Amino acid sequence: MDNFKINPVKIILRLKQWVGWFIAILFPFAAWGIVKFTNSPILVALIYWIGIGILLRLTFDKNLPIFHPQIKKVKKEIVAFVIITIIGGYYYSKGVKIETNAWYLIFNSMLYGFVNGFLEIVAWVNIVDLAGARIKLNGYLALFLYVALIDGLFWSRFMPQFPGSIYVLIIIQFIMLVTGLSVYKKTEDVTIWSIQHILFNLLVIILTGFGVNLFIHI
Numbered sequence: 361m362d363n364f365k366i367n368p369v370k371i372i373l374r375l376k377q378w379v380g381w382f383i384a385i386l387f388p389f390a391a392w393g394i395v396k397f398t399n400s401p402i403l404v405a406l407i408y409w410i411g412i413g414i415l416l417r418l419t420f421d422k423n424l425p426i427f428h429p430q431i432k433k434v435k436k437e438i439v440a441f442v443i444i445t446i447i448g449g450y451y452y453s454k455g456v457k458i459e460t461n462a463w464y465l466i467f468n469s470m471l472y473g474f475v476n477g478f479l480e481i482v483a484w485v486n487i488v489d490l491a492g493a494r495i496k497l498n499g500y501l502a503l504f505l506y507v508a509l510i511d512g513l514f515w516s517r518f519m520p521q522f523p524g525s526i527y528v529l530i531i532i533q534f535i536m537l538v539t540g541l542s543v544y545k546k547t548e549d550v551t552i553w554s555i556q557h558i559l560f561n562l563l564v565i566i567l568t569g570f571g572v573n574l575f576i577h578i
Contacts, residue, residue, distance in 0.1 A: 374491045376420065380400030380491025383412060384502040388509035401518055402576050405476065413479035415572070416486050425485060429551040440539045448532050448560060452567040455523030464571025470559045471572055473565055481540070481550045481564040500541060507537060520568035536560070
């Protein structure tokens with residue numbers, strides 16, 4: 361009979377893995393559907409930030425992975441972040457700037473710049489930890505799939521167009537993602553990764569004129 365005992369640890373790990381992959385694959389399509397019928401990206405963003413970011417993290421870990429940056433462990437990653445952020449800013453500076461209200465830019469700096477810059481990273485590491493609950497590589501694969509889907513189905517519908525080759529954009533995003541995952545692996549903290557994401561988002565807003573009006577309604 362012992363061979364038929366249920367192992368609660370294995371069940372929990374499987375459940376976490378299923379939840380991680382469920383989010384990685386299905387949420388981008390749900391986001392696409394919501395925007396298609398409401399023309400309001402902010403609705404998706406709120407679900408993204410609060411549900412997949414904060415609530416999901418507090419459900420399985422009870423704490424947000426912040427305020428323990430451990431800079432000494434990730435000096436190389438910080439240098440890589442600085443370089444790739446400068447390169448990304450250079451390309452965005454070459455594009456046509458959208459004419460928009462200054463207050464829209466200020467509001468979006470808080471909303472897309474700071475709020476999304478932090479909570480999106482929390483959502484990303486949630487996917488990594490859940491989908492990779494049993495095998496860590498699965499978490500990384502789930503995140504790469506998720507980022508590709510959410511960018512293609514959601515963000516690309518209203519974000520300013522990248523003023524360069526799509527391959528350059530993919531390389532920039534890939535380097536930022538791999539560097540961020542390295543930081544998280546070494547520190548189990550998203551503070552440094554979030555700061556880079558916030559700065560990059562702010563560059564996009566300032567250099568392209570990405571106002572909150574496009575974020576609220578398209």
